[in-house]
Amino acid sequence: MTSCERDDICIDEITPNLIIRFYDFEDQTKTKSISQLSVKINGIENDSLFFSGTDSIFVPLKITGDNTQFVFTVNSNDVALLNRDTLSVNYSAEAVFVGRSCGYKSIFNNTTYDLTDDGNMWIQKIETITEQIENETTAHVKIFH
Amino acid sequence: MLKYFINTAFLLSCFVSISQENNLQPNDTIIKNKYGLRVGIDLFNPVNTFFNEDRKGLELVGDYRVSKKFYVAAELGYMDNTSDEDYINFTTNGSYIKAGFDYNAYSNWLDREDAIYIGMRYGFSTFSQTLNSFTINNNPFLDDLANTESGQKFDNLNAHWVEFVLGIKAELFNNLFLGFSFSGKKMITTKEPDNFKNLFVPGFNRVFLNNSGFGFNYTLSYLIPLYKKEK
Numbered sequence: 581m582t583s584c585e586r587d588d589i590c591i592d593e594i595t596p597n598l599i600i601r602f603y604d605f606e607d608q609t610k611t612k613s614i615s616q617l618s619v620k621i622n623g624i625e626n627d628s629l630f631f632s633g634t635d636s637i638f639v640p641l642k643i644t645g646d647n648t649q650f651v652f653t654v655n656s657n658d659v660a661l662l663n664r665d666t667l668s669v670n671y672s673a674e675a676v677f678v679g680r681s682c683g684y685k686s687i688f689n690n691t692t693y694d695l696t697d698d699g700n701m702w703i704q705k706i707e708t709i710t711e712q713i714e715n716e717t718t719a720h721v722k723i724f725h
Numbered sequence: 726m727l728k729y730f731i732n733t734a735f736l737l738s739c740f741v742s743i744s745q746e747n748n749l750q751p752n753d754t755i756i757k758n759k760y761g762l763r764v765g766i767d768l769f770n771p772v773n774t775f776f777n778e779d780r781k782g783l784e785l786v787g788d789y790r791v792s793k794k795f796y797v798a799a800e801l802g803y804m805d806n807t808s809d810e811d812y813i814n815f816t817t818n819g820s821y822i823k824a825g826f827d828y829n830a831y832s833n834w835l836d837r838e839d840a841i842y843i844g845m846r847y848g849f850s851t852f853s854q855t856l857n858s859f860t861i862n863n864n865p866f867l868d869d870l871a872n873t874e875s876g877q878k879f880d881n882l883n884a885h886w887v888e889f890v891l892g893i894k895a896e897l898f899n900n901l902f903l904g905f906s907f908s909g910k911k912m913i914t915t916k917e918p919d920n921f922k923n924l925f926v927p928g929f930n931r932v933f934l935n936n937s938g939f940g941f942n943y944t945l946s947y948l949i950p951l952y953k954k955e956k
Contacts, residue, residue, distance in 0.1 A: 588934070590811070590812075590862065594862035594863065594864075595861065595862060595863040595864065597864055621867070624866075624867055624868070625868075626866060626867075626868065629866070640863065640864035640866050640867045641863075642863075642867060642869060643861045643863045643867075643869060644869055644871065675859075675861055675920070676920065677920045677921050677922060678862065679922070680810050680813070680922075680924050681810065681811060681812075682812060682862050683810070683811065683812020683813045683859055683860045683861070683862050684812065684813075684859050684860065684861045684862065685861060685862050685863075686861050686863065
């Protein structure tokens, strides 16, 4: 009888990832794919995330603290061409109950973005689509390059 | 544990079937049924506490015979239950009352008072939920899942539900009954806590996703006979 009380598994949406859509800085209505992008999350021991040939990526946000710092490296496979930019995402995380099997998730309110200017930027501009990151149905921020 | 219930249920059904084989009914004796108040205690939770320390409860049961086939029935109980899920651990604490009727579908031989019955109850519970600890579920890539101690208490919660009961009762000795019943429950309305949910309700037990639940009772009861009436 105890065994049938743990039959459900977590299939609901948990803490949303940050969805970034890449656009062309020259023609800002057009999306523009990134090539050989590696994403390192500062303070996380795991390997970098890697994306290529896509105009849309999702990256996780930390639920402890109020900020996640990303190092985005384009052309990461080519030492001569690679370019590293640091983006800091700031927010206030709020715990929201999901259900028995998933527990709680975080949503992120009042999200802002800070780019560190290193004098050699591949990211030209950032545009917030929504300050409130609640789900993964649409992109949350645009990056122009 | 279920095995013992089934064994006992089987044993009880043997008693019942033996009594069915004899259809002799003496013409010169008037058979009378006992009417009265039957009070008892649920043995399921006290026994279950030995195997499962997370659930403590006590339930008093009672019924009053109103006609040959119908009984007005009620249960009154208290429960303290801790649920340990993958990402939450919480304790539910409260009391409940259920009231309704039982219909005995079994025709007894001579003056026996056994029962195979169906019934309905309206249930009401007032309780509190304490969120002992929880985990915020995030993308596993970050490896930052942490179990947070909480202790947040949600008071003044309540629930209303209906249940359908199926059970048997056998008279072991004079006026002493042993019963086993199963109930299927459906929640009508609940007062839910903010940013949490009533996943367990005293008297209702686990609240499944479709707002249904089930329960077992294993009762020992005593009939206080008040009067006798011709069968």
